[in-house]
Amino acid sequence: DAGVIQSPRHEVTEMGQEVTLRCKPISGHDYLFWYRQTMMRGLELLIYFNNNVPIDDSGMPEDRFSAKMPNASFSTLKIQPSEPRDSAVYFCASSYGLPQQYFGPGTRLTVT
Amino acid sequence: QKEVEQNSGPLSVPEGAIASLNCTYSDRGSQSFFWYRQYSGKSPELIMFIYSNGDKEDGRFTAQLNKASQYVSLLIRDSQPSDSATYLCAVNTVKGGGADGLTFGKGTHLIIQP
Numbered sequence: 001d002a003g004v005i006q007s008p009r010h011e012v013t014e015m016g017q018e019v020t021l022r023c024k025p026i027s028g029h030d031y032l033f034w035y036r037q038t039m040m041r042g043l044e045l046l047i048y049f050n051n052n053v054p055i056d057d058s059g060m061p062e063d064r065f066s067a068k069m070p071n072a073s074f075s076t077l078k079i080q081p082s083e084p085r086d087s088a089v090y091f092c093a094s095s096y097g098l099p100q101q102y103f104g105p106g107t108r109l110t111v112t
Numbered sequence: 113q114k115e116v117e118q119n120s121g122p123l124s125v126p127e128g129a130i131a132s133l134n135c136t137y138s139d140r141g142s143q144s145f146f147w148y149r150q151y152s153g154k155s156p157e158l159i160m161f162i163y164s165n166g167d168k169e170d171g172r173f174t175a176q177l178n179k180a181s182q183y184v185s186l187l188i189r190d191s192q193p194s195d196s197a198t199y200l201c202a203v204n205t206v207k208g209g210g211a212d213g214l215t216f217g218k219g220t221h222l223i224i225q226p
Contacts, residue, residue, distance in 0.1 A: 045213035
């Protein structure tokens with residue numbers, strides 16, 4: 001079975017531009033999580049969905065960040081406008097209703 | 113605020129020896145405990161999870177949980193150079209029949225010396 005799929009794998013953009021990251025969870029999984037990893041702060045939860053509904057977005061750093069899950073097989077994380085401090089690796093993870101979570105390969109975002 | 117603390121390392125262990133990784137957590141409501149392995153430039157990979165006090169063994173890996181002391185550990189027996197990676201400890205407040213976001217430690221960098 002395919003694992004969690006993320007695109008793009010690398011994104012380089014200029015400050016002020018809009019960035020959209022994409023995630024396809026493992027088929028049948030009903031939870032989807034977005035995390036961000038930096039050297040300074042480690043791996044942090046941004047938001048998660050259950051059955052396409054956002055459950056906890058308390059980790060979203062500010063209004064420039066938004067996430068959607070229009071259906072069970074697709075989610076997006078959007079940053080508008082992007083800033084250099086948003087540079088990080090963004091991971092999507094999914095789960096089938098148990099605490100264990102399975103991570104995608106990540107998107108490395110660089111904002112210049 | 114939930115916190116998970118790990119020694120950042122590096123922890124250097126000779127090949128064939130036992131590597132011992134430790135983690136403490138602040139939230140007494142934590143119910144599920146996880147160890148993820150992350151190779152440089154790769155995503156976290158789940159290697160062990162534990163819910164109950166005591167030991168849980170899976171091959172060369174043993175997870176140990178002491179809820180009274182708020183302490184989780186991972187033992188790797190017969191360490192191999194391929195075990196060299198960063199090990200992330202994670203916790204959440206859900207035990208089963210649901211999920212919640214994980215709170216991660218910053219990881220311990222393990223080096224297995226051939």
